[in-house]
Amino acid sequence: MALVKNGELATSSFVDASGAEAIPAAGPVIVSLDQWKAHREALLKRGTELGIRLHSDQPPELIAADLPHFAVVALEFPKFRDGRAYSYARLLRERYGFKGELRAVGEVLLEQLFFMLRTGFDAFDIQSADPLKDYRTALADFSVWYQPTADGRPTAMQLRHKH
Amino acid sequence: MYRYDEFDARFVNERVAQFRRQVKRRLAGELTEDQFRPLRLMNGLYLQLHAYMLRINVPYGTLASKQMRKFAYLARNYDRNFGHFTTRQNLQFNWIKLEQVPDILQHLADVEVTGIQSSGNCVRNITADQYAGRAKDELADPRVYCELLRQYSFLHPEFSYLPRKFKIAVTGSPNDRAAVAVHDIGLRMHKNEQGQIGFEVLVGGGLGRTPYIAHTIRKWLAPEDLLAYVESILRVYNMQGRRDNIHKARIKIIVNQMGIEKYRELVDKDFEFTKNGALKVPEDEVARINAYFAPPQYEKLEDQTQALAKIRSGDRVFDRWMRGNVIEHKVPGYAIVNLSLKAPGKTPGDITADKMDAVADLADQYSFGEIRVTHRQNLVLVDVKQSELYELWHKLVELGLATPNLGLLTDIICCPGLDFCALANARSIPIAQDISRAFTDLDELQKIGQFTINISGCMNACGHHHVGHIGILGVDKRGEEFFQLTLGGSSDQHASLGDRLGPGLPQAEVPAAIRKIVDTYFVVRQQQERFLDTYRRVGIEPFKAAVYGEESQAA
Numbered sequence: 119m120a121l122v123k124n125g126e127l128a129t130s131s132f133v134d135a136s137g138a139e140a141i142p143a144a145g146p147v148i149v150s151l152d153q154w155k156a157h158r159e160a161l162l163k164r165g166t167e168l169g170i171r172l173h174s175d176q177p178p179e180l181i182a183a184d185l186p187h188f189a190v191v192a193l194e195f196p197k198f199r200d201g202r203a204y205s206y207a208r209l210l211r212e213r214y215g216f217k218g219e220l221r222a223v224g225e226v227l228l229e230q231l232f233f234m235l236r237t238g239f240d241a242f243d244i245q246s247a248d249p250l251k252d253y254r255t256a257l258a259d260f261s262v263w264y265q266p267t268a269d270g271r272p273t274a275m276q277l278r279h280k281h
Numbered sequence: 282m283y284r285y286d287e288f289d290a291r292f293v294n295e296r297v298a299q300f301r302r303q304v305k306r307r308l309a310g311e312l313t314e315d316q317f318r319p320l321r322l323m324n325g326l327y328l329q330l331h332a333y334m335l336r337i338n339v340p341y342g343t344l345a346s347k348q349m350r351k352f353a354y355l356a357r358n359y360d361r362n363f364g365h366f367t368t369r370q371n372l373q374f375n376w377i378k379l380e381q382v383p384d385i386l387q388h389l390a391d392v393e394v395t396g397i398q399s400s401g402n403c404v405r406n407i408t409a410d411q412y413a414g415r416a417k418d419e420l421a422d423p424r425v426y427c428e429l430l431r432q433y434s435f436l437h438p439e440f441s442y443l444p445r446k447f448k449i450a451v452t453g454s455p456n457d458r459a460a461v462a463v464h465d466i467g468l469r470m471h472k473n474e475q476g477q478i479g480f481e482v483l484v485g486g487g488l489g490r491t492p493y494i495a496h497t498i499r500k501w502l503a504p505e506d507l508l509a510y511v512e513s514i515l516r517v518y519n520m521q522g523r524r525d526n527i528h529k530a531r532i533k534i535i536v537n538q539m540g541i542e543k544y545r546e547l548v549d550k551d552f553e554f555t556k557n558g559a560l561k562v563p564e565d566e567v568a569r570i571n572a573y574f575a576p577p578q579y580e581k582l583e584d585q586t587q588a589l590a591k592i593r594s595g596d597r598v599f600d601r602w603m604r605g606n607v608i609e610h611k612v613p614g615y616a617i618v619n620l621s622l623k624a625p626g627k628t629p630g631d632i633t634a635d636k637m638d639a640v641a642d643l644a645d646q647y648s649f650g651e652i653r654v655t656h657r658q659n660l661v662l663v664d665v666k667q668s669e670l671y672e673l674w675h676k677l678v679e680l681g682l683a684t685p686n687l688g689l690l691t692d693i694i695c696c697p698g699l700d701f702c703a704l705a706n707a708r709s710i711p712i713a714q715d716i717s718r719a720f721t722d723l724d725e726l727q728k729i730g731q732f733t734i735n736i737s738g739c740m741n742a743c744g745h746h747h748v749g750h751i752g753i754l755g756v757d758k759r760g761e762e763f764f765q766l767t768l769g770g771s772s773d774q775h776a777s778l779g780d781r782l783g784p785g786l787p788q789a790e791v792p793a794a795i796r797k798i799v800d801t802y803f804v805v806r807q808q809q810e811r812f813l814d815t816y817r818r819v820g821i822e823p824f825k826a827a828v829y830g831e832e833s834q835a836a
Contacts, residue, residue, distance in 0.1 A: 203441025
């Protein structure tokens with residue numbers, strides 16, 4: 119699967135099995151919360167990297183204790199207007215200390231990328247013919263921001279009073 | 282007033298450039314209307330019945346004369362020579378072309394004005410007491426905190442796709458002129474037991490189809506914790522608010538569903554993490570912003586009340602205006618002057634381009650170049666020398682801006698209604714005009730005393746009908762417009778929602794019904810009792826009987 123990750127086109131080594139009937143026997147895999155609950159022991163034993171995909175009504179609190187097992191957390195935007203995953207992303211980065219890949223999936227579009235970047239996502243499954251171009255366009259929109267968030271960019275307030 | 286520094290200016294210009302691209306993508310078909318809609322709304326652009334409408338922020342109701350002149354310029358060059366001030370202290374243009382909006386926004390950015398988040402499911406323009414920094418009854422000037430919230434809310438990465446819109450209002454006076462109890466968050470500055478000034482935080486108020494008075498979620502909040510606490514309220518709402526039904530998506534629904542205790546518990550839990558973090562408001566930033574709100578260079582003046590009394594005794598019309606529209610200033614020798622946008626037969630809140638320019642000139646000449654916008658859709662010059670009141674009044678009379686009806690029955694709040702709005706069920710403006718024509722006797726208006734009529738053209742309640750002493754709601758019954766009356770609403774520090782009087786009335790019967798309510802009030806009131814107090818004492822029955830006849834009491 120083609121992704122934009124850390125500002126570059128990347129191919130995900132993970133198979134997203136979250137919507138599938140069966141989990142592939144080998145290789146890095148992304149599972150749903152239900153699959154994780156049902157096959158937790160087997161998944162931990164397979165010795166591959168794991169990812170989990172959360173629906174927008176599944177807050178990260180549900181997997182907080184299991185986070186060390188995941189290399190990828192994929193947060194779903196079922197519609198671009200559903201903004202819950204922005205909060206989830208910040209909680210994962212700022213409160214639960216998640217350092218792995220935070221992937222935006224679902225209806226991920228150019229005009230919302232800026233918000234996703236700032237809330238801590240670093241991988242984007244962009245619905246576009248030219249995802250990298252969209253990513254760069256979104257990144258270039260602003261050079262000033264007011265809110266301190268997970269990405270650590272200095273805010274206008276911090277720049278004003280840095281001396 | 283606040284001025285942009287290099288960061289604010291760059292941000293707003295970048296925002297205009299971004300919207301220019303978004304409009305281009307829309308016109309090229311790269312964005313569907315469904316995808317474009319929230320983007321244009323978050324720049325203040327609505328698609329209404331006849332054209333695009335652009336809503337422009339007047340942050341906490343404070344406007345510089347050059348900004349008002351820019352509104353006049355835009356009204357002339359991009360609209361039909363007028364604009365409309367709203368209940369959220371904003372300005373709306375009604376006849377806008379999509380392809381011209383980026384240019385309009387650039388014109389606005391040049392004078393430090395934006396349409397950012399004047400609509401959309403995000404934090405809207407922060408509103409405040411229109412007399413902030415000037416009123417004698419004020420405890421503290423709330424504008425520095427409004428400005429902090431304005432900056433904090435602009436393009437918030439986490440909260441730009443909330444379940445629904447989110448409105449914050451702030452008052453620094455115990456006499457609430459900002460209607461904080463009917464906002465998603467209301468902030469009321471007051472002192473705690475140690476004498477420190479902070480905020481009482483209210484949450485979950487709102488009008489619309491399910492009106493609620495807000496609950497107090499925190500009795501006292503330290504000012505330095507304001508942003509952190511607001512962030513926690515917003516985060517809980519963003520995660521818990523309903524997204525399955527647009528009519529149940531406001532914070533008031535979730536607060537009242539789970540109960541204020543539970544909501545408070547969730548917010549407090551989150552606040553444990555936010556309160557000592559990067560959102561703590563630094564003292565030097567408060568000082569930086571406060572410097573912009575330093576009082577203007579007042580002259581040392583004697584109080585002119587006696588000299589004015591002499592003029593007033595010789596000029597009854599001036600006297601009436603003084604009594605109604607001029608309010609005490611905290612600095613001796615100065616006064617706060619309200620300009621009524623409610624002349625008989627006119628549309629409440631509307632103002633022509635020429636009058637905008639004239640008001641800007643008067644502000645420069647008499648009031649340090651500053652203008653305020655009220656949530657009751659009037660304008661204010663906040664720093665007028667008492668010695669110049671008589672001269673200013675003459676000029677306002679000529680402009681038709683001296684109707685002495687502030688706070689009286691014809692000082693009507695009215696939404697644009699079905700004449701403009703795509704959501705409306707009924708035409709609200711003609712009702713306001715009819716009522717103002719039916720009550721032109723200024724002696725009578727004064728005799729009636731403090732009175733608010735609020736009119737909405739649909740249940741979305743932009744005209745705040747639930748909190749008018751008389752509320753009027755337009756409804757559509759099988760293609761015909763009817764108007765339901767409510768009595769006893771109020772948006773001040775003793776906020777209440779009006780009670781429904783009875784079945785809806787056709788437009789032609791509304792002024793007569795108001796007349797009957799007023800006549801009944803004259804009969805049952807005690808001494809100088811306000812209508813609202815009379816209503817609260819005697820209840821709805823006498824008024825119901827007056828409007829619908831005795832048979833209604835049996836029913």
